Amino acid sequence: MSDVRGSEERHYNPIFERFVNVTLPEDQVLPGMVAYCLYKIAKREWATDFFERIGRKPNAGELDEYIRTWTNTRIAGAQKEADAVLLAFASSVIDENTPRIREDALRGTFWTAVWNSMVAASLYTLCLIGLVVILRFAGIDLLSIFQSIGG
Secondary structure, X not given: OHHHHHHHHHOOOOHHHHHOOOOOOHHHOHHHHHHHHHHHHHHHHHHHHHHHHHOOOOOHHHHHHHHHOOOHHHHHHHHHHHHHHHHHXXXXXXXXXXXXXXXXXXXXXXXXXXXXXXXXXXXXXXXXXXXXXXXXXXXXXXXXXXXXXXX
């Protein structure tokens, strides 16, 4: 049974946890996941090159040695590269959708503004008429007040 556990430990790759902080919310682990994918691409390239040079697949010890070459500096570099990849992707999505976003933002803006202005002006006018009616019923004559002020 110890052979099975030793075999499982040998095939465990601790690099994932160095890239992806699983304690973060799901929406914040994407950069780490992309960095881990970049690591896997580099590992595949290394293994392919190894096979072409040596004529066989790398064994577990050789894979462990490769994993050890991923120092903190290399991991930080992969994380920066992942940030750049995500930034480039976001930029391309925005560039691709800018005309549609602009069109959606401008569509109907003029007539919506005209309609809103008309409704606001109508409500304001009704409020003023209501105020004049209330003052008239209260016995206040605004017309004679304005005439006495005017001259």
